[in-house]
Amino acid sequence: MQAKANYEGQSKAISSMQRTLSKTTVRAPFAGTIDDVITEQGNVVSPGMTALFRLVSLKDMYINVDVPETYITSIKKGTEVTVEFPVLSEKTESTIRQTSSYINPANRSFSIEIPVDNKTGNIKPNLTARLKINDYTSENAILVPLSVISENQKGEQYVMIVNESEDGVQAIRRKVTTGRASGDLIEITEGLKIGDQVITEGARTVREGQLIDIKNS
Incomplete structure (x- = not known):
């Protein structure tokens, strides 16, 4: 009985150490490229509190923009949009993927999300874009x-x-x-x-x- 108790105690201790050890592995929420190291080796960090890296993925790119509330009845999910990137001299066609259900009281606007095809990889986060939204036909x-x-x-x-x-x-x-x-x-x-x-x-x-x-x- 003593041996069994010792075995169970050791097993629990090992499981506890394995759980603790697993917390030393950082898993990214999505696949991408580390663009910047924010926290240096040896610094004390806290889960969910400390930023370690800037992780960038150029696959699922999208544009988020605020639109005046006066367009709330004419701009909806599926509305056609022409997206132009002046710096790249590139233009692409897309549609609105999502519209917010909330009006920002500070500027009387609602946000929309537009996916962007980035096959060339030239489009980067925070790149300036110009939108032409077909709100009336x-x-x-x-x-x-x-x-x-x-x-x-x-x-x-x-x-x-x-x-x-x-x-x-x-x-x-x-x-x-x-x-x-x-x-x-x-x-x-x-x-x-x-x-x-x-x-x-x-x-x-x-x-x-x-x-x-x-x-x-």
Whole structure:
């Protein structure tokens, strides 16, 4: 009985030492390359408290960016994104993989995550990227320059279009409803149809019914 008790005691002691010894092995949470040694040999460290190395993996790269809350209904998981890296002169297409369910009260934004294909290995952590997110699509949209949109005293928007009649070619006013703007262009959702000729040169100075000459550039 004494021998059995000694054996069991020694076995428990060995198991305890093996568990303690296993804690001296550092296991990385993912496969990668050690980019920097933060803690030197001989320093005292604590589990979960002390950073030992900077581990970098270039395989599963992604971009995390904050987006203003005004886009919360138009930017969703699966939305198409064009990612450009100015330093590398590279461009790639991707889609939003994840959107946050939390609005940051400090800047009224939510975060999105976009995976990036890094087959060449040129993309590095913290590299500057420029994103173009397709937050709106209208296949049959009619776009006109912002500069041709005018407003009357009632706040109604209108453009001047070409009207050919027996009296000649005249400028007439056409009330329109505008949609989204993109750069120097704006969408017309109501008031114009395909084939209408919108006056661009002198659009704000031409008068209703004025005879005009058409010059196609």
